Amino acid sequence: MTESSEPLRDVIARHGLTASKALGQNFILDRQLLARIAAVPGIREGERVYEVGPGPGGLTRALLEAGAKVTAVERDRRCIPALEELSDAFAHRLQLIEGDALRIDEPEMVPGAHVVANLPYNVGTALLLKWLSGDMWPPWWRSLTLMFQKEVAERIVASPGSDAYGRLSVAVQWRCAARIAMTVNRSSFVPPPKVTSAIVHIVPGEQPAGVSPRTLERLTEAAFGQRRKMLRSSLKQLDGALKAAEIVGIDTQRRAETLSVAGWVSLARQLDA
Incomplete structure (x- = not known):
C-alpha cells in the first residue's frame, strides 16, 4: 500500500x-x-x-x-x-x-x-x-x-x-x-x-480608489470597539471623523453595525481627502 x-x-x-x-x-x-x-x-x-x-x-x-x-x-x-x-x-x-x-x-x-x-x-x-x-x-x-x-x-x-x-x-x-x-x-x-x-x-476584487487600508481599520476599530454607542460618540476620538461623516451624509446617531461596507469606504476616503 x-x-x-x-x-x-x-x-x-x-x-x-x-x-x-x-x-x-x-x-x-x-x-x-x-x-x-x-x-x-x-x-x-x-x-x-x-x-x-x-x-x-x-x-x-x-x-x-x-x-x-x-x-x-x-x-x-x-x-x-x-x-x-x-x-x-x-x-x-x-x-x-x-x-x-x-x-x-x-x-x-x-x-x-x-x-x-x-x-x-x-x-x-x-x-x-x-x-x-x-x-x-x-x-x-x-x-x-x-x-x-x-x-x-x-x-x-x-x-x-x-x-x-x-x-x-x-x-x-x-x-x-x-x-x-x-x-x-x-x-x-x-x-x-x-x-x-x-x-x-x-x-x-477591485480595491476602491482613494481608500487607505489603515484608515479603514482605524475607523472600524473605534466604531465597533464601542458598538453599543452611536457613531457620534465612538468616532469622536478620531480627528476629523465626525466632520467627514457629515460631508458624506452619514447620520452619526446610527450605530456602527447599521453602516454598510460602502458607507465605511466612503467615510475612510473622505477622512483621507
Missing part, C-alpha cells in the same frame, strides 16, 4: 501522532470530505497552493491528488515524517517548511498561490487579517479557502444590521467577495471540537 492510498487513520497511528490542543489541532480523516474541501477553489493541474498547518497531511494529500503543487508550513515537527512520505509519493510536488506561518513572507515565497487550509482555531483570524492587510493589491494570493469556527465564518460574510456584522466583515468585504462554501460537523474531526466549523472561500 502506498502512502497516497493508506487511510489517514493508519498514517496517524503508524507515526504515533495525536492532535495537540496547544497548537489548536483537529484532524479530518474523511477522504471524501477532504476532496470536497480541496475542490472549492477550482484548482487546475499544476497550480500552486499554500497550506498552513497540514498536520498529518489529510488535506495535503487531497490537494496533491487534485493536481496542485503544494507548499505547506507546519510548526509541529512530529508531523514532518508523515508529510515527507507524501512528498516522496507525489514526485516531490510538496514543499515542506517547518515554521510559524505568522512569520512567513508569503509574497516572496508563494506568489500567485491559492491558500487552502484547515486553520488552527487559535491563529485563524490573525492569519486572515495578515493576508487581508497592507497596501499591496491585488494581493499575493489568488483565493483563500479556509476553515474557521462557524461563528467566525458568519462574521466574515455578515450583512449590515446583523449581530455578526463587524470589523472582520468590513475588513474582508471592502475589497473581496466572500461566501461560506460548506459547513463541517464537529463529528468530522479527531478529536471533535466543541463547535461546528465552516469553510469560507474568499476571492480578491
